[in-house]
Amino acid sequence: MNSKLKLGIFQAVLVCCLISCDDFVQDVEIVDEIAEDSEENFEPTDFVTGIYGMHTDFVYAFPYLGITDMISDNSDKGSSPGDTGADKNLLDGLTYTSTAPSIRDMWTQWYKTIGRASQAIEFTQLYEGQSSAPKERLIGEAKFLRALNYFWLVRAFGPVPIQSQDLVERAPVEEVYALIEQDLNDAIQALPIKSAYSSQDIGRATKGSAQGLLAKVYLYQEKWQEAADMANTVMTSGQYDLEPDYATVWRESTENGPESIFEIQARGDQPAHGVNQYSQVQGARGAEGWGWGFNTPSKNLEDAFNAEGDVIRRDATIIFAGETLWDGRQVNPAAANPRYNEKAYSSANAGQSDGDKNIRVLRFAEILLIRAEALNELGQSSAALTPLNRVRSRVNLPAVTTTDQGQLRRAIWKERRLELAMEHDRWFDLIRTGQAAEAMAADGKTFEERMTLFPIPNEQLLQTPEMTQNPGW
Amino acid sequence: MLFLSLFTFSLTAQETKTITGTVTDTRDVPLPGAELKVVDKENYTTTDFDGNFSLNVAVGDQIRITYLGFQTQTFSVTNDDTYTLVLQDQASELDEVVVVGYGNQKRSDITGAIVSVDSEEITKQPANNAIQSVQGKVAGVNIIANDAPGATPTVLMRGLGTAEGGRSPFYVVDGQPLTDIRSINPNDIESIDFLKGASYANIYGIRAANGVILITTKKGKKGKPVFSFESYYGAKTILNRVEMAGADDFITYFNEGQTSIGSFLLQPNQEFNTDWYDELLQTGLITNNSFSVSGASDNIDYFLSYNLFEEQGILEGQKFQRGTIRNNNTYHLFDDRVRIIQNLNIAYTNETPKPFGAFNRAYGQIPLVPVRYDNGRFGRPYVNTTTGIVTFEAAPGESVQVLNNAGNPVNDVFYADQQINTTTLQGQIAAEFDITDDLMLTTRFGATKSYATNRSFNDIRDQWLNADPRRTEEFFDLQRTDPDGDGIVSTEFANNSYAIRRTESYRWNVEGFLTYTKEFNKHNISATVGLSRENYQGGEFTYAQAYDVRPQRNLRNLGDQTSQLFQDIADGDTFQSTNLQSYFGRFEYNYDQRYYVRGVVRRDGTSDFFTGDNNQFGIFPAVSVGWTLTNEGFMDNTDFLDNLKLFAGWGQLGNQSVPFNIQQINSGSGSRNTNYVFGPAQSLIVGAALGSPARPISWEVTEEWEVGFDFALLNRRLSGTIDYYNRLNTNAILNVRPVRNSEFLNNFFDEAAEISNSGFEFLVNWQDNIGSDFSYNIGLNFSTNKNEVQNVKAAYDGAIGGSLNNGIITKRLKEGEPVFAWWMYETDGIWQSQDEIDNNASLGTAEPGHLRYVDQNDDGLIDDRDKTYQGSYIPTFNYGINLGVNYKSFDLSITGFGVGGNYVYNGLNSVYNIGNNIPQSMFENRWTPENGGNTIPGANRDNEASTFYLEKGDYFRINNLTLGYTLPEISIINNARLYVTLQNPFMFTQYSGFTPELNQDGDPTGTTGIELSAYPTTRSFIVGASFKL
Structure with a gap:
């Protein structure tokens, strides 16, 4: 009986040990493989860098070219006839549909960038540690980038969902623009002027970047007075000027120079990091070539330069098969295509996947043209001539003298085309100014009214079937 | 009584x-x-x-x-x-004891759907694990067998209730959680109890949502020692072989395809006509020997067994061997008031697996390629496009191409050189202490330790040479001398690599519970309270790989290398273990065996959900009630009815094997979209971005109710159970693909839907004698299952699955459909002409001879919006038939199993490219430009997933046909029996592939239900003998 008692006690003890408490579940040695990835190891500037980084993705090297340039009269698909570039033939031929991957990719990219910006803003606001950069400035940069991406979205798709509000319901264009203006005004408040940045911060969004973009945003909304004023603010800021030689405007030597208002940064030295394959996609194709030969300047564009007698900008914009480039490179006369985009050409990293090409998103010449266009629309045609002719005089073209509003409007639009050719703006300029149908007809293509806006990508609608499609798609 | x-x-x-x-x-x-x-x-x-x-x-x-x-x-x-x-009453009926978790209950007192299978039924169907043996015997439990050596079947109890989480039932052997059912010798099993319904399964709380399987192993029985021997031997062959096109038909077919795309043609009459399945497959062999000794004296019950199971698969060199040793002893002390129970199981396996991919390679490779060329190299699909002869030889100016990427399946099997050894030690000590006549205390300690060693050898040199018959040893050797002088020799040119991966894992559990039982007047009370602690999933692995070791098997040594050209690899880590703390209580009451009430509650806390403070612990309640009408006085005159009991139950179950969310922060060096360039020197600055949101998720909670009745009538000749169940996973976790315009890039998990399973289960047995020499029994079971995804959060459905690995997907998750239902184009004949394509909605890539797809939304385009949901691979019903006949000393039993209402996808036919072989059925009646045809596409067809490849998965199979003869007792040998068994002798199905029973790993998001590289169902012929001394 004694040993029975012992056993009973043993069991009782065992049970008591078990009862002790719930702590057992916390009593594991956590093997944490992700500790090094926890948020504690990051600070706000890292997440802001992550927003900028989104602009270096391959989508800006190919799909983006499709929906801005190839689709327009400025350029053709290029490459070999059989190489569709996924859907570039459809964009070039205006036969694209809602399933075009290029449209889907840009839609997604812009929204994901907006997401990163919002996350970075939230993280920065909540961040309590020591930030290596002023938090206000970082938030300003994030807001600029968010505004830039919303601007790209709204001009491509019209009413779009505001990510922070609803992923299905499409906000009216005015609301989206109001959001963009709000972000840009905040950014203008928060950001330093270009010269106030220390040198290691070259490349970040500045007060001028936000002002310049805001001028363009006003222009798209035909808020002429605001556009003219904002452009003037940039012009009188003392931070910007035209490069003397147009030919260098897209070369490495002028990166972040006086004319630069905002550009996507790239480095060609190892470890290289630029807009992935941007120069390669648009490089000359075939023997002795260095690229895929997509997005080739059109005959239509060449003719437009010639009609204007605009030799400087023609030769700075177009690489002709057989020519010798400024850096001595010989282009094979038998290259697959007669013309290539010279603005995409990188001398040091021509055919490499990561190159040194900084993509000029906004430069001073465009601010001058925004000012000119806005003033003309406000009826101040003679005042508009000054900024317009400043652009023309750089490339040795005679001054425009007409003060007829209609004629001047045409002149400014033409100037935009030639000055900003192959800079990923043409299609939206055509839509904005209502020239699309006429220009496409001249280019041998049929513009349909529905093309005023791109279709909402099919894959988005599969996920959110309640979202409405744009008219006609 | x-x-x-x-x-x-x-x-x-x-x-x-x-x-x-x-x-x-x-x-x-x-x-x-x-x-x-x-x-x-x-x-x-x-x-x-x-x-x-x-x-x-x-x-x-x-x-x-x-x-x-x-x-x-x-x-x-x-x-x-x-x-x-x-x-x-016969003890096997109502006095039979059913294990219900932390205790037992008499069969007659059960108020829920529990199915028990006893040892005789398990051993009648020889297999390496017991679960495979009970296929077709348990209503509501869908066992999807896999005939590969050493494979474990997939078990679905009452349907698939989760999309991303754990799907396996919870196995418990003698009260101890079990990691791998294969470690238990089927001959050691006394009974298996399937706790299907929530009111019983919920005693295992957070791990019970997929059902609970309780295994009880044998114990010694009073009397003199019994020595048992059992041996069987068997041969296995493939059950259903698809007839492939021969050389001539293939050439005709290929040339039709090439003509339509304007490419080179093959010559008729070529040298080889290889039947790849003939070359690949062999007859498998099974050998099983078991021995046990058991008995009991007043103080000790003992059971000791040894088993060795060996199987050679139908691929050459494919082998699985398992040995088990079990010792179960019970010591009865102090007039049996204290019982010490000790169980020990040692299982070791030795396995040489071979790649299942060989099956689909044999499907795709063409008959014109030889197994080996004359120079000894393995055949490859090289074709001389100038002469149109399938060969790698070419005269100057002629060009050689590769016809397909199907590879050489014999080569793959030949070079697969992998050996996996495992050892599992599982032991338990339990003590039962009768404190009073009514009160018993049970304590248990169990532990399991597993070791696995995986040695794999890769003969890189030989495989490199065999990948292309034109390659030379000289070139290979030259590459090893670093000809470009960069100081690096690619590991592509290592002679071989040898890797060893060792894994150790452990688990332990401690538990104690008090059981009180009391009968007074007509009141019967039983109550149990207890607690348990468990630690599992812990372990560690080490991995090492070296290049250029000695190739001979017995000289392979990571430290003994023939060159130092390459970097060795070493890795190792520990696995996070899980702590589980549980409390449980159970109360059972019945009045006069007429009215039953039962309540169970389990409270589980798990360290896996450590971060979300509030959801560390969950409470899982259950109740059930029963009413035995036949024990009522007013039923006394209903003579035909021997037993009728109604029962109903409700309960909650948990599934904690769900995926976790980790706050992903994407960051890293180099050119990536989290980095950017700043500054005058354009420095690369490393940045970061959130990859996915970390949604707070918890275990899945499944709520279930069931109603049913047990019956026996006509003098207990007819008995059975009929019930209805309805279970709902209230917070199913889905892998959410972020909506395109949302902020996140990477997929994440979230509680996003409900998944419901409901159906009826029928289990009916008839047994009778005709005279004293002839008895027979017939068992039928039938169960239905309706699986449906419900209440998906907005924009969260649409997760895709069923990738065919060629960019084509076949499944999608959608509200109102079964979990990951088939999603594809509906076919509507064959495009006859370009004209027809141009004038109708068609894919941009359509050509005459391609399948024509239905424009479901009539928008003139064929795109994803025209894909429709086409049912599921999950059967909507399954059934089993068991027939047993005894005549004098002969016994005959037949077991059949069938499923229906499901669809399977013939991936083998779907992932075709011109240059692959085709089954004869795709050759006959195909579309040709000359003869037309509107059912089977032409030789040039597209790769889209469509209903053309989706076939009815219904099948009925005779699982087992056994004829036995029991010898008369001679001297000391009693109970000697000889038997012959045919496993899977017949299968009835309309499916055109190898087998509609597609196991894979049961992952609904993966290729489950798609025949791509599945191991085919095999047929075996087995002879065996058992006797007892």
């Missing part, structure tokens, strides 16, 4: 007299038709309608009373002339 009174008197006389009496059951109900037979004499009688009998006997005669469903009784005739005989 009541029992028969026996009167034993000394024999005094041999005079004959007539005795009379009645035979009743324990409730005084007369039993008509009971047989009374005088032992060793010819006179017998049966009872009349009122249970009365009269019989001529002599005093001292032994009289045996038999009545189906009751225990046979024998009594001696005394001087009395009238007898009242009370027969007891």
Whole structure:
């Protein structure tokens, strides 16, 4: 009986040990493989860098070219006839549909960038540690980038969902623009002027970047007075000027120079990091070539330069098969295509996947043209001539003298085309100014009214079937 | 319980007299038709309608009373002339003890759907694990077998209730959680209880949502030692082989395809006509030997067994070997008031797997390629496009191409050189202590330790040479000398690599519970309270790989390398273990075995959900009620009905094997979209971005209710259970692909839907005798399952699955459909002409001879919006048939299993490219430009997923056909039996591939239900013998 008692006690003890408490579940040695990835190891500037980084993705090297340039009269698909570039033939031929991957990719990219910006803003606001950069400035940069991406979205798709509000319901264009203006005004408040940045911060969004973009945003909304004023603010800021030689405007030597208002940064030295394959996609194709030969300047564009007698900008914009480039490179006369985009050409990293090409998103010449266009629309045609002719005089073209509003409007639009050719703006300029149908007809293509806006990508609608499609798609 | 009174008197006389009496059951109900037979004499009688009998006997005669469903009784005739005989119910029926987790319950007291399978039924169907043996025997449990050596079947109890989480039932052996069912020798199993319903399964709380399987192993029984031997030998062949096109048909087909795309043609009459399946497949072999000794004395029960199972698969060199040793002892101390129970199981396996990909490679590779060329190299699909001959040889100016990427399946099997050894030690010590007659304390400690070693050898040199018959050793050797002088030799040119991965894992559990049982008046009470602690999933691995080791198997050594050209690899880490703390309580009450109430509650806390403070612990309640109508007085006159019990239950179950969310922060060096360039020197600055949101997720909670009834009638000849269940996973976790315009890039998990499963289950058995020599039984079970995803959060459905690995997907998750239902184009004949394509909605890539797809939304385009949901691979019903016949010393049993309402996808046909072989069925009646045809596409067809490849998955298979003969007792050998078994002798299916029973790993998001590289169902012929001493 004694040993029975012992056993009973043993069991009782065992049970008591078990009862002790719930702590057992916390009593594991956590093997944490992700500790090094926890948020504690990051600070706000890292997440802001992550927003900028989104602009270096391959989508800006190919799909983006499709929906801005190839689709327009400025350029053709290029490459070999059989190489569709996924859907570039459809964009070039205006036969694209809602399933075009290029449209889907840009839609997604812009929204994901907006997401990163919002996350970075939230993280920065909540961040309590020591930030290596002023938090206000970082938030300003994030807001600029968010505004830039919303601007790209709204001009491509019209009413779009505001990510922070609803992923299905499409906000009216005015609301989206109001959001963009709000972000840009905040950014203008928060950001330093270009010269106030220390040198290691070259490349970040500045007060001028936000002002310049805001001028363009006003222009798209035909808020002429605001556009003219904002452009003037940039012009009188003392931070910007035209490069003397147009030919260098897209070369490495002028990166972040006086004319630069905002550009996507790239480095060609190892470890290289630029807009992935941007120069390669648009490089000359075939023997002795260095690229895929997509997005080739059109005959239509060449003719437009010639009609204007605009030799400087023609030769700075177009690489002709057989020519010798400024850096001595010989282009094979038998290259697959007669013309290539010279603005995409990188001398040091021509055919490499990561190159040194900084993509000029906004430069001073465009601010001058925004000012000119806005003033003309406000009826101040003679005042508009000054900024317009400043652009023309750089490339040795005679001054425009007409003060007829209609004629001047045409002149400014033409100037935009030639000055900003192959800079990923043409299609939206055509839509904005209502020239699309006429220009496409001249280019041998049929513009349909529905093309005023791109279709909402099919894959988005599969996920959110309640979202409405744009008219006609 | 009541029992028969026996009167034993000394024999005094041999005079004959007539005795009379009645035979009743324990409730005084007369039993008509009971047989009374005088032992060793010819006179017998049966009872009349009122249970009365009269019989001529002599005093001292032994009289045996038999009545189906009751225990046979024998009594001696005394001087009395009238007898009242009370027969007891057969123990296997209602007094049978059912293991219900932390205790047992009598079968007659169960108020839920529990199915028990006993040892005889398990061993009748030889297999390396017991679960495979019970396929088709348990209603509502869908066992998807896999005939690969050493494979584990997929088990779905009452449907698939989760999309991303754990899908396996929770296995418990003798109260101890079990990691791998394969470590248990089927011969050691006494019974398996399937706790299907929530009201019983919920005692295992957070791990019970996929059902609970309780395994009880054998114990020694009172009496002299019993030595048992069992051996069987078998041969396995593939059950259903698809007939592939031969050389001539392939050439015709290929040339049609090439003509349509304007490419080179093949010459007729080529050298080789390889039947790849002939070359690949062999007859598999199974050998199984078991031995056990068991017995019991007053103080000790003992059971000791040894088993060795060996199987050679149908691929050359494919082998699985398993040995188990089990020792179960129980020590009865202090007049049996204390019992110490000790179990030990040692299982070791030795496995040489071979790649299942060989099956689909044999499907795709063409007959014109030889297994080996004359130079000894393995054949490859090289074709001389100038001459149109399938060869790698070419004269100058001729060009050689590769026809397809199907590879050489024989090569793959030949070079697969992998050896996996595992050892699992599982032990448990338990003590049961009767504190009073009514109160018992049980404590248990169990632990499992597993070791696995995986050695793989890769003969890189030989495989490189064999990848292209034109390659030379000289070139290979040259590459090893670093010809470009960069100091690096690619590992592509290592002679070989050898890797060893060792894994150790452990788990342990401690538990204690008190059980109180009391009967007073007609009240029966039983209550259990207890707690348990468990630690599992812990472990560690080490991995090392070296290049250029000695190739001979016995000289392979990571430290003994023939060159130092390459970097070795070493890795190792620990696995996070999980702590589980649980409390449970159970209360059972019945009044007079008529009214039953039962309540169970389990509280589980798990360290896996450590971060979300509030959801560390979950409470899982359950209740059930029962009513045995046949024990009511008013039912006394319903003679045909022997048992009728209604039951209903409700409960909650958890599934904690769900994926976790980790806050992903994407960051890293180099060119990536989280980095950017700043500054005058354009420095690369490393940035970061959130990859996915970390949604707070918890375990899945499944809520279930069931109603049903058990019945027995016609003198217990017909018995069964019929029930209805409805279970709902209330917070199913889905892998959410972020909406395109949302902020996140990477997929994440979130509680996003409900998944419901409902259906009926029927289990019916009929057993009867015809005369004393012939008895038979028929068991039928049938169950239905309706699986549906419900209440998906907005924009969260649409997760895709079923990738065919060529960019084509076949499944999608959608509200209102089964989990990951088929999603594809619906086919509508074949495009006959370009004209027809141009004038109708068509894919941009459509050509004559391609399948034509239905424009479901009539928008003139064929795109994703035209893809429709086409059912599921999950059967909507399954059924089993068991037939047993005993005639004298012969026994025959037949088991069949079938499923229906499901669809399977013929991935083998779907992932075709021009240059692959085709089955004969795709060749016959195909579309050709000359003859048209509107059912089977032409040789040039597209790769889209469509209903053309989706076939009905219904099948019925005879699982097992066994004929046995029991030898008469000779001297010390009793119970010797010889038997012949045919496994899977027949399968009835309309499916055109190898097998519609597609196991894979059961992952609904993966290729489950798609035949791509599935191991085919095999047929076996087995002979065996068992005897006891």
